[in-house]
Amino acid sequence: MRYKYCPECGHKLTERPAGDEGNVPYCERCEKLWFDTFPSCSIVLVANEYDEIALLRQSYMSDRYTSFVSGYITPGENAEQTAIREAGEEIGIIPDTVDYAGTYWFEKQGLLMHGFITRVKKQPLTLSSEVDWADWVPAEEVIKTIFPDSPGNAAFAIYMKFMEEYYGGRK
Ligand SMILES: [Zn+2]
Structure with missing residues (x-):
């Protein structure tokens, strides 16, 4: 699953480059990257x-x-x-x-x-x-x-x- 909103604060995520991973959803309020998750x-x-x-x-x-x-x-x-x-x-x-x-x-x-x-x-x-x-x-x-x-x-x-x-x- 690719996050659209921050699971912690609910803020809409932007994207930010994370090294080799390319662009990763990012919460500007929490200053945290949210990598894709899957079961x-x-x-x-x-x-x-x-x-x-x-x-x-x-x-x-x-x-x-x-x-x-x-x-x-x-x-x-x-x-x-x-x-x-x-x-x-x-x-x-x-x-x-x-x-x-x-x-x-x-x-x-x-x-x-x-x-x-x-x-x-x-x-x-x-x-x-x-x-x-x-x-x-x-x-x-x-x-x-x-x-x-x-x-x-x-x-x-x-x-x-x-x-x-x-x-x-x-x-
Ligand atoms: Zn957040």
């Missing part, structure tokens, strides 16, 4: 020892396509902590660690996705009320229902990474 999310592909992936469907996102555990990073958390917390909240699994799988700019919603992959022991999924359906799905079948490839689709990108680097016990 950050974590998304984590949770796989078990049988190469099954925890797939979720959340009707507020789509009735048709599936995705992985994801959620907004809250202030004070790092992206790894968010991924682990969301896995606990959405499917009742708390991974010990998560592997970094890149970041993805999701243009449609103007947010930065932090991707992760984790391996856990197979166990029953316990769904939160915001998850309409979730189940362990063999990795090779995930392609049938996951959100199709499109610019900034982190789910598809980390799925492809899983198939290349982890599938079949490679990791």
